[in-house]
Amino acid sequence: MSETISLSEIKKVVALAKLSIPDIDLEKFYLEINNILAHFNKLNRLELKEVSPTSHISWSQPPTNPDKFQEWTGMEELFSQAPAVIDQYFIVPKVVDKQEE
Amino acid sequence: MNIDTVKAFTIEDYQNAYKKREFSPTEIIHLFLDRIRLLDPSLRAFLMVDEAGALQHARELEEKKFSESDFPPLYGIPIAIKDNICIHGLPTTCGSRILGNYRSPFDATVIEKIKKAGGIFLGKTNMDEFAMGSSTENSGFGPTRNPLDLNRVPGGSSGGSAASVAALEAPLALGSDTGGSVRQPAAFCGIVGFRPTYGRVSRYGLISFASSLDQIGTLTRNVSDSLALFTVISGQDNRDSTCAPYPPFSSSDCIPENEIKKIKVGVAQEYFTTGVDPVITQRIQEILEILTNQGFEIEDVSLPHTDYALEAYYIVAPAEASSNLARYEGIAYGYRCNQPLNLQDLYTRTRTTGFGKEVIRRIILGTYCLSSGYYDEFYLKGMKVRTLVKKDFEESFKKCDILLTPLTPCLPFKFGEKSHDPYQMYLADVFTIPSAMAGIPALSINCGYHQYLPIGLQILGAPFQEGKLFSFATYLEKILAVPPPDIHSIALEKEVLR
Secondary structure (H helix, E strand, O other): OOOOHHHHHHHHHHHHOOOOOOOOOOOHHHHHHHHHHHHHHHHHHHHOOOOOOOOOOOOOOOOOOOOOOOOOOOOHHHHHOOOOOOOEEOOOOOOOOOOOO | OOOOHOOOOOHHHHHHHHHHOOHHHHHHHHHHHOOOOHHHHOOOEEEEHHHHHHHHHHHHHHHHHOOOOOOOOOOOOOOEEEEOOOOOOOOOOOOOOOHHOOOOOOOOHHHHHHOOOOEEEEEEOOOOOOOOOOOOOOOOOOOOEEOOOOOOHHHHHHHHHHHHHHHHOEEEEEEEEOOOOOOHHHHOOOOEEEOOOOEEEEEEOOOOOOOOOOEEEEEEHHHHHHHHHHHHHHOOOOOOOOOOOOOOOOOOHOOOOOHHHHHOEEEEEOOOOOOOOOOOOOOOOOHHHHHHHHHOOEEEEOOOOHHHHHHHHHHHHHHHHHHHHOOOOOOOOOOOOOOOHHHHHHHHHHHHHHHOOOHHHHHHHHHHHHHOOOOOOHHHHHHHHHHHHHHHHHHHHOOOOOEEEEOOOOOOOOOOOOOOOOOHHHHHHHHOOOHHHHHHOOOEEEEEEEEOEEEEEEEEOOOOOOOHHHHHHHHHHHHHHHHHHHHOOOOHHHHHHO
């Protein structure tokens, strides 16, 4: 288990998570996250090769619903939650830039 | 009628009074709305109070006629709801600025069930943002204060729900528990907190934090109200595939009082480590002596992987959170940043300005744990440790019916005491996380006071054995006779009435 995350890795992860952290706060985040990761090293004491993971506290096979179309009648109410809408389309900034055009 | 009339009421007492027409649901709703108006400017347990909706619902109930046999089980009972559970038409912010303007277009399954049972919603309660925290200091709308000491935290993340019930702004509340978020605030506020077996209660309409751990639970002033509310909200739901295919809980699953001493009590030494406040350890030891004298069989058991559960949790929960919170991007609903330059800028600035620091910290941690090359090192390892923790409990429950542990390692702490160090804050949940990782039912009761601060006792049961848990908790509540927080001696009223 990796003991630390480097500052450049943190920057990469922040970008992957679609976040941005000002440089002034980044150092603090870096220290805090490394402090937390250091505690994770305790798990290296365990022999886990033969252990299967538990992803879900299962009592049986989770049930599935029939693959059937169901109409949602509250479309207007759903769209009323959106920050910007025209005729039931979400408005977003232009995706294709000039060079690609 | 005033607040003193109902301060020791159970749901059953309200029902009996309604049936005898001693008062009406509208009068009761007015009583609690007045109480909220008086106390909440100091307490800040509620993020919104639905005065009009609550009064309208009360009037609608009064217009219907019910016979003894079809009298709804929660008829006219006011309930506070944690603000990550969706009620149609009401704000559901999850304690986050990113959902500051969101109004839910649907009801959560638990809300549908409570409505059908005649319960009345007073409003939405404060919480740590996206349920990430143990003090309610991480709310995007400011912290809730502990009604027993306004300088101390009420616990979290369901701190608003716990504080509202402790101060009797509401007789009962719903919360959610991912790693202890119902039980720990219940303990810090001196009330009863209950987390059902994972899958016992539908999560449909509960805003996701860590889906394999999240569970809706109850916060009440006594054990019987927890049982009554759980009976209403439990049961299968085809809108939540993780919901167990079992019928709702029934009080007939409980053990008769004359057989209560057949319950074998387990004690795991791993929960009595040096890091626990000696005041808490001493009180639990006293209770074990009382139980021995009462004729209960006490069995020592071992949960050897307890010490690893906290670290595994802080891999699994942030990893799942980083995935669940990817949906907040400022397009379909919620907050959007001003004048985004392009789509990437919209995503990044919306999320960076919409989320608070702890949420950002956990998203980064979770994204790292799930990132290419690290999945096996972190997330998979966390899930394997979970298997070991679960097996420990399975082995223990072969020897005993329930386990008794401290609920928290410390008494309610002061604002700012732990918020400077995230890991210290995480340690506040060290005794509630293992059972959450194993998905077993857990109940927290107030087992005494140190000066005026409550001490929480945790009762753990095997999966779907809530009947044993409630039977034992009811008995223990009776023999310990620890009073719920006094609504007149509390610091809050002193400040308000000064």
